[in-house]
Amino acid sequence: xxxxxxxxxxxxxxxxxxxxxxxxxxxxxxxxxxxxxxxxxxxxxxxxxxxxxxxxxxxxxxxxxxxxxxxxxxxxxxxxxxxxxxxxxxxxxxxxxxxxxxxxxxxxxxxxxxxxxxxxxxxxxxxxxxxxxxxxxxxxxxxxxxxxxxxxxxxxxxxxxxxxxxxxxxxxxxxxxxxxxxxxxxxxxxxxxxxxxxxxxxxxxxxxxxxxxxxxxxxxxxxxxxxxxxxxxxxxxxxxxxxxxxxxxxxxxxxxxxxxxxxxxxxxxxxxx
Amino acid sequence: xxxxxxxxxxxxxxxxxxxxxxxxxxxxxxxxxxxxxxxxxxxxxxxxxxxxxxxxxxxxxxxxxxxxxxxxxxxxxxxxxxxxxxxxxxxxxxxxxxxxxxxxxxxxxxxxxxxxxxxxxxxxxxxxxxxxxxxxxxxxxxxxxxxxxxxxxxxxxxxxxxxxxxxxxxxxxxxxxxxxxxxxxxxxxxxxxxxxxxxxxxxxxxxxxxxxxxxxxxxxxxxxxxxxxxxxxxxxxxxxxxxxxxxxxxxxxxxxxxxxxxxxxxxxxxxxx
Numbered sequence: 001x002x003x004x005x006x007x008x009x010x011x012x013x014x015x016x017x018x019x020x021x022x023x024x025x026x027x028x029x030x031x032x033x034x035x036x037x038x039x040x041x042x043x044x045x046x047x048x049x050x051x052x053x054x055x056x057x058x059x060x061x062x063x064x065x066x067x068x069x070x071x072x073x074x075x076x077x078x079x080x081x082x083x084x085x086x087x088x089x090x091x092x093x094x095x096x097x098x099x100x101x102x103x104x105x106x107x108x109x110x111x112x113x114x115x116x117x118x119x120x121x122x123x124x125x126x127x128x129x130x131x132x133x134x135x136x137x138x139x140x141x142x143x144x145x146x147x148x149x150x151x152x153x154x155x156x157x158x159x160x161x162x163x164x165x166x167x168x169x170x171x172x173x174x175x176x177x178x179x180x181x182x183x184x185x186x187x188x189x190x191x192x193x194x195x196x197x198x199x200x201x202x203x204x205x206x207x208x209x210x211x212x213x214x215x216x217x218x219x220x221x222x223x224x225x226x227x228x229x230x231x232x233x234x235x236x237x238x239x240x241x242x243x244x245x246x247x248x249x250x251x252x253x254x255x256x257x258x259x260x261x262x263x264x265x266x267x268x269x270x271x272x273x
Numbered sequence: 274x275x276x277x278x279x280x281x282x283x284x285x286x287x288x289x290x291x292x293x294x295x296x297x298x299x300x301x302x303x304x305x306x307x308x309x310x311x312x313x314x315x316x317x318x319x320x321x322x323x324x325x326x327x328x329x330x331x332x333x334x335x336x337x338x339x340x341x342x343x344x345x346x347x348x349x350x351x352x353x354x355x356x357x358x359x360x361x362x363x364x365x366x367x368x369x370x371x372x373x374x375x376x377x378x379x380x381x382x383x384x385x386x387x388x389x390x391x392x393x394x395x396x397x398x399x400x401x402x403x404x405x406x407x408x409x410x411x412x413x414x415x416x417x418x419x420x421x422x423x424x425x426x427x428x429x430x431x432x433x434x435x436x437x438x439x440x441x442x443x444x445x446x447x448x449x450x451x452x453x454x455x456x457x458x459x460x461x462x463x464x465x466x467x468x469x470x471x472x473x474x475x476x477x478x479x480x481x482x483x484x485x486x487x488x489x490x491x492x493x494x495x496x497x498x499x500x501x502x503x504x505x506x507x508x509x510x511x512x513x514x515x516x517x518x519x520x521x522x523x524x525x526x527x528x529x530x531x532x533x534x535x536x537x538x539x540x541x542x543x544x545x546x
Binding site for chain 2: 009061070074113
């Protein structure tokens with residue numbers, strides 16, 4: 001389970017949404033504006049009170065480690081679990097996390113301060129065995145792994161069995177690109193190309209586009225333009241300015257450019273299937 | 274309006290309780306454990322977003338200024354209103370705030386790190402004029418102020434009028450002593466003597482008294498003992514450990530020592546009259 005950004009009160013929201021704290025092992029912080037990290041110190045602290053033992057990894061711009069460390073020092077305590085900071089400062093996209101199933105890359109964004117989005121790429125899944133066909137083909141169990149990896153194999157009778165004959169295509173890997181906060185920034189398009197889901201901030205509507213330049217935020221239409229150019233499947237909008245009442249206009253505006261738009265809201269769950 | 278301590282989510286609670294943000298001008302932080310100050314940076318930040326112009330004064334242990342300043346620096350911004358830190362490090366009680374009506378003193382407490390309680394003392398109120406008697410006595414308006422201050426004055430006929438004859442006693446000044454977090458610490462008794470209201474932490478019940486020493490917290494009975502020795506009028510208990518279900522036992526235990534006990538709870542309002 002990955003947590004992306006951590007505003008004030010995140011621990012309360014995690015509880016409200018019944019997320020088990022111990023499952024949160026990796027936290028990704030996009031940038032050091034308060035609405036994206038003021039809840040982190042409280043979460044780190046609460047994990048200690050709950051006698052957590054599991055490692056916690058924090059991926060964040062350089063500077064956050066100093067903030068957390070200073071506050072720990074002043075409280076005269078430290079976590080009783082390993083707290084590991086991965087400080088980010090590169091202006092180019094980089095691989096910052098990898099396990100058996102997923103890779104995470106930074107997506108350098110264009111905001112008032114150093115900011116990264118994050119791209120979560122599922123690795124290629126293995127091909128699926130059609131177990132009846134595999135057995136009929138008289139293939140030794142030892143070769144199943146090779147079959148899943150896409151190889152043709154020799155059966156017990158010495159006959160070469162074509163992989164396509166006994167396996168099915170793997171489930172296509174999914175990907176999630178989180179892009180907040182950012183001005184309209186076409187440079188991200190190749191990085192997030194054909195993502196399954198793109199979350200892109202849309203602070204403003206087009207009628208207030210002039211506010212984008214000083215604040216380095218995007219309109220709903222700009223977010224949709226990025227989604228279209230990147231040929232993603234689904235666009236999630238969020239990070240709406242409080243100046244607007246209701247958010248349906250964000251969807252309407254985005255859909256003039258890109259059809260498959262959904263609106264983020266507190267506590268909403270998105271299923272990628 | 275004074276805000277004492279500021280845990281995570283305080284800004285949400287202030288809104289929920291309809292406290293006007295602009296009225297908060299002085300914030301007192303007892304010590305640098307997270308549950309007493311993690312909400313401060315968010316509040317300071319939100320004040321900026323609301324275009325506050327009024328000064329904000331923060332009275333807190335040395336170190337907090339560095340935490341807030343560091344976070345501001347990393348966010349590439351500063352408040353658009355004057356933010357004034359009063360860093361505390363004295364181990365003796367000191368006067369840290371004064372205006373026409375109130376004085377605020379620190380109450381050095383005994384906790385795991387440097388901690389102060391705060392004593393809010395109303396100044397002596399002025400005597401009340403009995404306006405009918407004053408007029409009958411033929412006293413010039415120019416002398417009303419002297420009368421309120423308790424002086425005898427000469428009337429327009431040159432006769433000395435006794436103050437007691439034309440004024441009533443002032444409303445007795447009230448005082449509030451906030452003592453959290455602290456172990457049982459008799460040294461505070463003379464400082465908070467005869468306070469109108471004492472808030473004293475009671476983290477534990479007597480049956481868990483052995484936990485007080487390592488954590489430097491108090492039991493309900495210890496809080497009540499302080500209240501009794503200090504001869505306060507009312508004791509408010511709070512800061513209960515989450516190990517207990519329900520808090521009535523705290524009241525029962527405290528009342529074995531001191532009768533006038535009330536239990537603090539989220540959002541509760543206490544009227545000092």
